Amino acid sequence: MRRVTGRILPIIALAALSGTCTSPDTVAVPGHEGARKSSAEIRAERRAYDGAPPVIPHRGFGADCVNCHNDRGRSVSGVGYAPASPHEGTRSAGGTIRCMQCHVFRTTDAEFVASEFDGVAQALTSGDRATAGAPPRIPHRVVMRENCLACHDGPGAREAIRTTHPERTRCRQCHLPIEKLDRFTTVTDPVGMDLE
Amino acid sequence: MKRRRFLHTVGAGTAGLAAFSCSDRERAERLAGSDAGIDEAGLTWSKAPCRYCGTGCGVEVGVKDGRVVTVRGDVKSPVNRGLLCVKGYHLPGMLYGEDRLRYPMLRDGDNWKRISWDEALDLIARKYREALDESGPDAVAIYGSGQWTVFDGYAASKWFRAGMQSNNVEPNARLCMASAVTGFMTQFQSDEPMGCYEDFEVGDDFILWGNNMAEMHPVLFSRILANKRNNPGVRIVDIGTRRTPTTDYADMYLEFVPGSDLAIANGILHCLVRDGKISEPFIRENVVFKRGIEDIERIGFGSWGEDGLGLEPGDGPAEHYRFKDQGRDASLTELEDFLADYTPAKVSDISGVPAAQIETLGRIYGDPGRGTVSLWCMGVNQHTRGTWMNNLITDLHLITGKISRPGSNPFSLTGQPSACGTVREVGTLAHRLPADMVVTNADHRAKAEEIWNVPPGTINPKPGLHTMDMFRAFMRGDVKVLWTQTTNPWVSIPNLNRIRREPGDGRFLIVSDIYPTPSTEVADLVLPCAAWVEREGVFGNSERRTQHWHKAVDPPGEATEDAWQIIQVAKRMGMEHLFPWPEDYWHKPMYEEYRSFTLGLGKDVASYEQLEQTRGLLWPVVDGVETRYRYAAGHDPYVKKDRGVHFYKAKGYGEKAAFWIRPYHRPAEIPDEEYPFWLCTGRVLEHWHTGSMTRRVKQLHQAVSEGYVEMNRVDARRLGIGAGQIVLVASRRGELELPASVGGRGEPPPGSVFIPFFDEARLPNLLTLDAMDNISKEPDYKKCAVRIERT
Ligand code: SF4
Numbered sequence: 001m002r003r004v005t006g007r008i009l010p011i012i013a014l015a016a017l018s019g020t021c022t023s024p025d026t027v028a029v030p031g032h033e034g035a036r037k038s039s040a041e042i043r044a045e046r047r048a049y050d051g052a053p054p055v056i057p058h059r060g061f062g063a064d065c066v067n068c069h070n071d072r073g074r075s076v077s078g079v080g081y082a083p084a085s086p087h088e089g090t091r092s093a094g095g096t097i098r099c100m101q102c103h104v105f106r107t108t109d110a111e112f113v114a115s116e117f118d119g120v121a122q123a124l125t126s127g128d129r130a131t132a133g134a135p136p137r138i139p140h141r142v143v144m145r146e147n148c149l150a151c152h153d154g155p156g157a158r159e160a161i162r163t164t165h166p167e168r169t170r171c172r173q174c175h176l177p178i179e180k181l182d183r184f185t186t187v188t189d190p191v192g193m194d195l196e
Numbered sequence: 197m198k199r200r201r202f203l204h205t206v207g208a209g210t211a212g213l214a215a216f217s218c219s220d221r222e223r224a225e226r227l228a229g230s231d232a233g234i235d236e237a238g239l240t241w242s243k244a245p246c247r248y249c250g251t252g253c254g255v256e257v258g259v260k261d262g263r264v265v266t267v268r269g270d271v272k273s274p275v276n277r278g279l280l281c282v283k284g285y286h287l288p289g290m291l292y293g294e295d296r297l298r299y300p301m302l303r304d305g306d307n308w309k310r311i312s313w314d315e316a317l318d319l320i321a322r323k324y325r326e327a328l329d330e331s332g333p334d335a336v337a338i339y340g341s342g343q344w345t346v347f348d349g350y351a352a353s354k355w356f357r358a359g360m361q362s363n364n365v366e367p368n369a370r371l372c373m374a375s376a377v378t379g380f381m382t383q384f385q386s387d388e389p390m391g392c393y394e395d396f397e398v399g400d401d402f403i404l405w406g407n408n409m410a411e412m413h414p415v416l417f418s419r420i421l422a423n424k425r426n427n428p429g430v431r432i433v434d435i436g437t438r439r440t441p442t443t444d445y446a447d448m449y450l451e452f453v454p455g456s457d458l459a460i461a462n463g464i465l466h467c468l469v470r471d472g473k474i475s476e477p478f479i480r481e482n483v484v485f486k487r488g489i490e491d492i493e494r495i496g497f498g499s500w501g502e503d504g505l506g507l508e509p510g511d512g513p514a515e516h517y518r519f520k521d522q523g524r525d526a527s528l529t530e531l532e533d534f535l536a537d538y539t540p541a542k543v544s545d546i547s548g549v550p551a552a553q554i555e556t557l558g559r560i561y562g563d564p565g566r567g568t569v570s571l572w573c574m575g576v577n578q579h580t581r582g583t584w585m586n587n588l589i590t591d592l593h594l595i596t597g598k599i600s601r602p603g604s605n606p607f608s609l610t611g612q613p614s615a616c617g618t619v620r621e622v623g624t625l626a627h628r629l630p631a632d633m634v635v636t637n638a639d640h641r642a643k644a645e646e647i648w649n650v651p652p653g654t655i656n657p658k659p660g661l662h663t664m665d666m667f668r669a670f671m672r673g674d675v676k677v678l679w680t681q682t683t684n685p686w687v688s689i690p691n692l693n694r695i696r697r698e699p700g701d702g703r704f705l706i707v708s709d710i711y712p713t714p715s716t717e718v719a720d721l722v723l724p725c726a727a728w729v730e731r732e733g734v735f736g737n738s739e740r741r742t743q744h745w746h747k748a749v750d751p752p753g754e755a756t757e758d759a760w761q762i763i764q765v766a767k768r769m770g771m772e773h774l775f776p777w778p779e780d781y782w783h784k785p786m787y788e789e790y791r792s793f794t795l796g797l798g799k800d801v802a803s804y805e806q807l808e809q810t811r812g813l814l815w816p817v818v819d820g821v822e823t824r825y826r827y828a829a830g831h832d833p834y835v836k837k838d839r840g841v842h843f844y845k846a847k848g849y850g851e852k853a854a855f856w857i858r859p860y861h862r863p864a865e866i867p868d869e870e871y872p873f874w875l876c877t878g879r880v881l882e883h884w885h886t887g888s889m890t891r892r893v894k895q896l897h898q899a900v901s902e903g904y905v906e907m908n909r910v911d912a913r914r915l916g917i918g919a920g921q922i923v924l925v926a927s928r929r930g931e932l933e934l935p936a937s938v939g940g941r942g943e944p945p946p947g948s949v950f951i952p953f954f955d956e957a958r959l960p961n962l963l964t965l966d967a968m969d970n971i972s973k974e975p976d977y978k979k980c981a982v983r984i985e986r987t
Pocket of ligand 1: 246247253284416
C-alpha cells in the first residue's frame with residue numbers, strides 16, 4: 001500500500017474571502033459560511049506559477065491517490081468530488097505511478113524566508129478558431145494533460161471550459177494541439193538517443 | 197541571534213536587477229530554435245539542467261522582464277522527457293528568497309560591513325599570500341562542491357595545483373560519492389558507470405542497495421515504474437535499513453542490520469558460486485581477482501586513535517586518517533574458500549535477513565536470461581566500508597558477466613548535479629587531475645603541466661587533505677585560509693561539535709554562497725554568488741551526460757560566478773597566466789582547454805558547440821557520437837567490433853576488470869545499553885541537502901517545514917512518545933531536540949531512527965560520528981548510536 005500522509009491544517013489552501021462571489025462558476029469555501037471563490041482563483045492559489053503541479057488541497061487519506069483521482073473522477077462520500085487525473089492512463093498505472101513525486105501536501109502556512117518570486121500568471125485563454133464554426137485549437141500544453149475530460153468534464157470542470165459533448169472521447173480528432181506550445185524549443189535531438 | 201543581524205544588513209540592499217543584456221537575449225533566441233525564443237506571452241525560453249540532483253533533468257526556463265517566472269520539464273531531454281519532480285517544478289522560487297546575498301560582506305566584530313569586490317578580492321589574495329609565504333602550500337585550502345559547475349571546479353583545481361602548488365582542493369562530494377570513485381577506480385582504473393539511463397527501460401530486475409530512489413532520484417524511479425507498467429515481469433528489490441516510499445513499490449524488501457550489506461553481498465556471491473551460476477568464459481577473458489588488507493586492527497575507522505586506526509572512542513579523537521590499501525593477486529579458488537564463511541544461514545545471522553531472501557537474490561543475479569541493474573547511492577557510499585561495498589556490488593556483475601550490456605549494469609547514482617562532471621571528470625578531489633589522472637603519477641603531472649603551460653615540476657606530487665582531515669586541520673590551525681563555495685559544511689560535516697568555530701581564531705574563512713547559512717554565520721568574509729541560470733554553466737549527471745546552459749537572467753545585486761571570483765583572486769596573486777582569456781569570453785575557451793585533457797582517453801567530453809545545441813551527450817563522445825554503454829563492442833568506439841566487452845582502461849590489470857574479495861566488518865559504533873538506537877540520516881524528496889535553497893521555496897517549505905526524528909511505532913509506544921511530540925536524541929557527541937514522526941512517509945525498524953538533515957535548526961550532524969570509509973575517506977552518516985528521551 002502506498003501510504004499518503006501529511007500533517008494538515010484545518011483549512012487548506014483556501015484563505016478567507018473578503019466578499020461573496022455569486023458567479024455560477026464558483027465553489028464554497030469550507031469553513032467560511034457563504035463565502036465562494038471562483039474555481040479559476042482556486043486553481044491559481046494551488047500553483048506556484050501557471051503550469052506548476054498543484055499542491056494537494058486535502059489531508060492524506062491513507063490510500064492510493066488514484067483510487068479517487070482515477071481517469072474519470074469520483075464522488076467520495078463525506079469528502080467531496082475528487083477530480084480525475086489529467087495524466088494519461090492514470091488508472092491503468094495504479095501501483096506504478098508516484099503522485100507524490102510532484103504533488104505535495106501543505107502542512108503549514110508559514111514561510112522560512114519571505115519570497116520575492118513572482119511566477120508567470122495564470123492565463124486562461126480560449127482556443128482560436130479557423131472560422132466561426134470551427135472547433136477551437138487547444139490553447140495550452142498537452143504534456144501531462146493528456147486526459148482532456150479531467151478538466152473539461154464533470155463537477156470539477158470550470159464552467160467556461162466544460163465540454164458540451166463529453167461522449168465524444170477522441171478530443172484531438174477535432175481539436176488540434178499547437179505543436180509549438182509543447183515543443184517550443186527546436187534544437188536538434190541529441191545524437192544517438194531517440195526521444196520516443 | 198547573530199545571523200538575523202547579518203540577514204538584516206544584507207537585506208538592506210536593493211534588488212538591483214539590471215536589464216537582461218542584449219547578447220544574452222540574442223543567444224537565448226538562437227538557442228531556442230528557428231521559431232524564435234520568445235513566445236506569444238512574451239516569455240523568453242532557454243534550456244538548462246535542473247539545479248538539484250544527479251539525475252540531471254532537462255528544464256526549459258521561461259524568463260520575463262529579467263526574472264525567471266516559470267519552468268517546465270523539457271520534453272526533448274532524454275533524461276526526463278518532460279517530467280520533473282516537485283523540486284524541479286519549483287526551481288524558480290529558489291532564486292528569489294528575499295535574503296539573497298547581494299554584496300560582499302566582511303565581518304566587523306559581531307557585525308557585517310558591506311565592502312566592494314575590489315576590497316574583498318584584494319583581501320582574499322593577501323590572506324592566501326601571507327599563509328603561503330609563512331606556512332607553505334599545506335596552509336591554504338579551497339573546499340567546493342558537486343554543485344560547482346565545470347567552470348568553477350576547473351578554475352579552482354587549476355589555480356590551486358598550477359598556481360598555489362597545493363593540492364588542498366576538495367569538494368563536498370567527498371561526503372557523497374567518493375566511495376563510488378574508489379570503487380570504480382579500483383575495479384576498472386577509470387571512474388564512473390558503464391551503463392546509462394536506458395538501462396531503466398530495458399532492465400528486468402532492479403536491485404536497490406540502500407537506495408530510496410523514489411525520493412532521491414524521483415524521475416529515474418518513474419522510468420523504472422514505467423518499465424514495470426509496460427512489462428509486468430519487471431521486479432524491484434529494495435534492500436534497506438528502513439521502509440521508505442521506495443519500499444511501497446518493491447516486489448521484495450530485505451531489511452538488514454546496518455552495515456551487514458557487506459555480508460549479504462558475499463552471501464549472494466556464495467549462492468552464485470555454489471550453484472555454478474557464474475560465467476566462467478566471461479571471467480576468463482575479462483576478470484582478475486584481487487584481495488586487499490582485511491585486518492581491522494590495521495584499518496580502523498578514521499575516527500579514533502593515532503592515524504585513525506583506533507577501534508573505540510577510548511582511543512581518543514583522530515586528527516588524521518591516511519590508511520592505504522594494498523592489493524595482491526587472488527584467484528577464483530581463493531574466492532571459493534573465502535565464501536565458505538558466507539553461507540545464507542551465516543549471513544542471515546549477521547544481517548537479520550531470512551536466508552531464503554538471500555537465495556532469491558542469488559537466483560536473480562544468476563539468471564542469465566534477465567537483465568539485472570544494481571542501483572546505489574548514499575547507503576552504500578556513506579559507509580565505513582563503502583569502497584568494499586561498491587566493489588562487492590560490481591563483483592556480482594563481474595562474476596555473472598552481467599555488465600556493459602543494455603539492461604545489466606552496476607549503476608552508481610550521484611546525489612549532486614555535477615558530482616560526476618565537476619568532481620570526478622574535472623578532478624577536484626585532493627589527489628586528482630582531469631580525466632582520471634592523479635597528482636601522484638609523474639606522467640599525469642607532466643601532461644597537466646603541459647596543457648596548463650606551467651614549468652615542469654610545478655604540480656605538487658603530494659595529495660592534499662581529504663575533506664575530513666582538511667576541516668580537522670583548519671580547526672587545529674594548520675590550514676590558515678579556507679574558502680568554501682557552493683556548500684554548507686557547518687551543516688553537512690559529521691560530528692559538528694568538532695568544527696565549532698569562533699571567528700577571530702587567527703584563521704580566515706571565506707564563504708561564497710547565495711543565501712545566509714550556518715556556514716556564512718561563522719565566516720570572516722561572505723561573497724554573493726550567481727546561481728543556476730544567472731550564469732553560464734556545465735554540469736555532468738549520473739549517466740555521464742555533460743549538459744550546458746546559457747545565462748538567462750542577471751544575478752541580484754553584485755553577485756558573481758564562483759569561477760569568476762577564483763580567477764580574480766588568482767590574478768591578484770600574480771597567477772593571471774593561468775586564466776589568459778578575455779573577461780567577457782572565457783567560458784568556452786576554458787572548457788575547450790579542459791576538454792583537451794579528455795580526448796583520446798575514453799573520457800572524451802563533447803564539444804562546446806554540440807553541448808549548446810543538444811540536451812547533453814554521454815561521454816566518451818567520439819566524432820560527435822555519444823556512448824551509451826562503455827566497454828561494450830558496438831557501443832564504445834574504443835572497443836573493437838568483435839571484442840565483446842573490453843575493459844581497456846584497466847592497464848594495470850592487463851585490460852581486465854578487478855574482482856575484489858572483501859569481507860564483512862562491523863560498523864564503527866554499534867548501539868549498546870547506553871545508546872540503544874541506530875541513527876541514520878538522509879534527505880527527503882522536497883528538500884535539497886542542507887535546505888538553503890529549497891526551504892526558501894514556499895511550496896516546498898510548506899510541505900516539509902522542519903526536521904524530525906522518524907521512529908518505529910513499537911518504539912514510540914514503548915517510550916510513550918506520540919507523533920509530533922518533542923523528544924531528545926543524544927549520542928556520545930551531542931544532542932538535539934526535535935519532534936517525533938511516527939507513521940510518516942518512512943518507518944525504520946524497532947531500534948532504529950532516521951533524521952533528515954535539511955533543517956539548520958535541528959542538525960543531526962551534532963550526533964553523527966566522523967568515522968570514514970578506509971579507502972575513500974567518505975564519512976558514514978548512516979550508522980551511529982543514539983538514545984531517545986521524552987522531554
Ligand atoms: S531534483 Fe532531480 S529528479 Fe527532481 S527535477 Fe531535479 S534533476 Fe530531476
